[in-house]
Amino acid sequence: MPTERLVLRRPDDWHVHLRDGAMLKAVLPFTARQFGRAIVMPNLKPPVATTADAVAYRERILAAVPAGVSFTPLMTAYLTDGTDPDDLAQGFEDGVFAAAKLYPANATTNSAHGVTDIAKITPVLERMAEIGMPLLIHGEVTDQAVDIFDREAVFIDRTLAPLLERHKALRVVLEHATTAEAVAFVRDHAASGRVGATITAHHLLINRSHIFQGGIRPHLYCLPIAKRETHRQALLEAAISGEGPFFLGTDTAPHPLTAKESACGCAGCFTAANALELYAEAFEQAGALDTLEAFASLNGPRFYGLPVAEEKVVLERSPSTAPDIVLIADGDGVLPFRSGETLNWTFVGAA
Template sequence: MPTPRLVLRRPDDWHVHLRDGAMLAAVLPFTARQFGRAIIMPNLKPPAATAADAAAYRDRILAALPAGVEFTPLMTAYLTDATDPDDLAAGAAAGIFTAAKLYPANATTNSAHGVTDLNRIARVLERMAEIGLPLLIHGEVTDGNVDIFDREAVFIDRTLAPLLERHPTLRVVLEHATTQEAVDFVRAHADSGRVGATITAHHLLINRSHIFQGGIRPHLYCLPIAKREKHRRALVEAAISGEGPFFLGTDTAPHPVTAKESACGCAGCFTAATALELYAEAFEEAGALDKLEAFASLNGPRFYGLPVSEEQVVLERSGTVVLDLVTLPDGDAVLPFRSGEKLSWRFMGAV
């Protein structure tokens, strides 16, 4: 008989884009409803690059929270070629920074200020290793000669492996892993306890063919882009394994519909509206609902050295229909992943 109800320790989202201003106010309630904590991406315009920037952004997030909702934003530093190691260390010591984010310059949304050469931030990486501040990596090369579907695998060989050799105590999270190569790399370093990977719900549920099913589907376009079916299967196998280095990170990334459905559409899938329902669907399809709590609620806190939540939440098999649109004050809207579709699970809140 199918499981009618799931009870989990309240999960955390270890990779989320909340944006700012009106978009922040529109999307934050979805993440805060399901997750107790979230690693907040700093790729704003301008980016949250200093401790002062991150503290101010944290204040704006807390001010935008719905009344009575408890939620902890965990802030990250946007690394640039000019990042000051002392500011980074001071921000970590003050409890402002939980991690620092490496965007290779021009790799994805709002990454123009990202790092152009790892040698330029060698002192920053040394300081991070010294103080135990994790490095979160958007793992793609930006070399135009490398096919977009190969950019993660090439990054792992060309950049990530040498980086770990140069900094043998640096703790690293390969964000939004999308390939068999990423899974294999993380597993090869599992014994060190210093390499982790987040996996999104959409990369568990779609492969690259879905983007072109019946025409171009711009709301399934994200970076790193979805890969072949063999890679999706590798991600599912890693997520349901229960292994400590793999944990939940939605990479929910809202854009207005007009920005997605344009001549040069933005990358990102907005999954926050039904994040846990989507993960439950992927785990159920794999016959591994009993492994969801480890992936969603236990592995991430342990990697970051944070306490596991004592609160419990419930998912029920009553089903839910994904919102058609999330409206914005300017009349535009955000289209959720699987907009208008029926999902098997419904998030019911705390026990």
């Protein structure tokens, strides 16, 4: 008999883009509805680069949480060539920062202020290793001579492996892993307990062919871009394994419809509107619903040294429809992943 009802400890989203202003108010309720905590990305304009920036942004997020909803934003620092190690360490010690985010300059959305050469932040990385502050990495090289589908694998070889060798106590999360090489690398370092990886729902459900199925589908374009089917299968196998280094991170990344459907469309999939339903679909297709709780609710808190949630949530096997569009106060809108499609699972809420 197929499973008709899933009861999970309330999951956390270990990689989310909430944006700011009208967009924040439009998209935050979706994340707060399903997840108890979320690692909030700092790539705003201007970026969340200091402790003071993070305190102010956290207040704006909390002000946008719907009444009666319990949700904890976990703030991150946007690393730049000029990041102050003392400010970063103080923010971590004071509980403002949960981690720091490394964007190679110009690798993805709003990354122009990112790190131009990882050697320039050596003092920052040394301090982070000393205090146990996790480093979250967008793992792609920006070398235009490297094919876009190879940039994660090349980053692992050129940057990540040497980084871990130089900083032997540094704790690292390879964000939104997309390749078999990433899975293998994380597994090779699993015994150390200092390397983890987040995996998105969309990278579990689509490969690169879906982006061009019947024409260009801009709402499936994200960075890192979806790879070959063999890589999707490797990610799925890692996610359903229940292994500790792999945990849920949606990388939900909302952009206005006009910015996605343009001559130079923005990268990002907005999956927050139905995130857990999408993960349940991927795990069910693999015959592994029994390991969803480990991936979604247990592995992440353990990696970050945080308590596992006591609250539980319910998913039921009943049709639900992804929203056609999420309207923003300025009149534009965001198109959710699988917009308007019928899904097999419905998020019910607290158990």
